[in-house]
Amino acid sequence: MSRKIFVSAKEVADRAGVSRSAVSRTFTPGASVSEETRRRVTEAAEALGYHVNHLARGLMRNESGIVCLIVSELDTPYRASLIRALTGQLQSASKIAMLINTDRSDDSVDQALRQAISYRADASIILSGMPDRSITDLCLKSGQRLVLINRDEDRDGALMINLNDRDAARRSFIALLRAGCRNFAFANSEAMTPSLMAREEGFRAAGREHGLEVTVERFGSTTYQSGAVLAQRLLTRETRPDAIFCVNDLLACGLMDAARFQFNLAVPSELCVVGFDDIEQASWTSYNLTTFAQPVDRIAAEAVAWLDQATPAQTNSRRLEADLVWRGSVRGG
């Protein structure tokens, strides 16, 4: 059962009584074809169910239209919504997303980039992990664009999109201070990625500026489950925190649930919580979480716009602001 059944330009040409080139030109915007032949070609194509073979076209044009999205744990709410925004906007720019899941081994970000090269992707967008420098160099040398989202490490020639994490963390500190909190804690994971650490740094710095102690606890990965553990650790201290900044919303949800159901603490009257990402669940009544919104649409727009540029501009680093979304997990507001 061979699969050579796709209809080719040749067949369309024969049926329309024109040359292969005519068919090709009909489907190439801006090529010179008379109205008459175009009509006959489109008609024949329609009848036969012809579709230009993008593989072959990509081969000739040296431009596949493929953009690789490299990501792990893609069912995480924030990741999923970013992927949704990216795929949507890529399609509007008539590109297509190839999704590479790097859940498995450790070097798999490198593996993913090799795949991207093999499929001659026009670009790769990295949402998780950080590839080896040698492989990113190979990508760039091969003329493949590279976008790093919230990765924060420097890679010449790549577009780096980051949030102003430090500043967001600082603003959250001030908000908590205004809410009357005095015992600050920071709940982090052990992932230690640059953006997570920047939030921690910003929060600590704000604490120092105001002469207030900040308890930092780190555990596991940035999941709901870790949030519960962090609650356990933080809320059993002799001086119980009355304000906790969680490095992301999942952690915050887990922590809040533990605080309420395990420690019988009321939010926000006894404990104020701030999260990060503004995932959908943050707006659910049970959590009603004050948090910082990841501007996923902005991020996607910046990435796609940069990919659309013929020649990448000099300044290839974007720092976006995360807007504070006030909800009920902090007093006042």
Added chain:
Amino acid sequence: MSRKIFVSAKEVADRAGVSRSAVSRTFTPGASVSEETRRRVTEAAEALGYHVNHLARGLMRNESGIVCLIVSELDTPYRASLIRALTGQLQSASKIAMLINTDRSDDSVDQALRQAISYRADASIILSGMPDRSITDLCLKSGQRLVLINRDEDRDGALMINLNDRDAARRSFIALLRAGCRNFAFANSEAMTPSLMAREEGFRAAGREHGLEVTVERFGSTTYQSGAVLAQRLLTRETRPDAIFCVNDLLACGLMDAARFQFNLAVPSELCVVGFDDIEQASWTSYNLTTFAQPVDRIAAEAVAWLDQATPAQTNSRRLEADLVWRGSVRGG
């Protein structure tokens, strides 16, 4: 800035002092190459950063290795986890996922399939929406495989994976009955997809069998927000339901939150709730929702296994069971 910088087999051949065919054969499993040449080729390839061009290979072999995932609202927890499972397992079978987002217009499932054809995808997996028969016929005629997940409509030649929705709904009815509930309600969306309607049917049928009335309410789409509206409608009736089956977990979460915070009802003592999908949030302490698990890994495994078969078997329909996950939103258990 032309992008013709990818290194080709020719260059590797030159550097290794062999013919281009030798290079080709080195990267083709099972081809006849001597140890010596293979060594020289791999060495040269390594040095130059050569990667086989999958576009060209796909062109020759008439098999791209690409599988299209066609989906809308992919940031929905259930969809996201299915995508994660699929991409992971596809990669293990050395295929690669192309993600097509059909959020926009209405005919876009058809558009998506056209894209799939253009990229000569080996197969398309449809998670949302239902394409026109003419276009699915074109796919099949072109030799492209087609997998429909939870679509339930018949398409000869395609693999159809569905859950036993009716039976799950019936089991949930019985569970609620055993929990002592007597006023049953069914919360559905207006999406009216076959699988959602099958759940409704199953639940109603169970009601009839036991001679009990079932109140059905439908509203909006299957989201948290709709859940709140459905709660509003159901819980203000003269005889308030004490058992509600929600057609999916998002709806259930929204409904539970409304029930508790707006109507001050305790779950499960005053109201029992059952959901469907077993999204991660269902296990969160705030919800602790009894629900049916979508066997995403099984689904993905079935799909990938079928794609791996040289010739699709006769029986191309799978009906999987959704396991009931007992949690705290139903008394007893």
Added chain:
DNA sequence: CTGCTTGTTGCACTCGCTTGCAAAAGTAGG
């Protein structure tokens, strides 16, 4: 030494498409 098998290698063709080039056809102007 001959004849034959086994294993490697290169040539050349093919996949489906784009595009430069030159010929053909159409359009005006004189």
Added chain:
DNA sequence: CCTACTTTTGCAAGCGAGTGCAACAAGCAG
């Protein structure tokens, strides 16, 4: 009607790879 110019069109040469076929080398038995 001829000339100069502007489309339109077909030819043919790629793009980067896989593969049947024949040539060739090596190994071995007779």
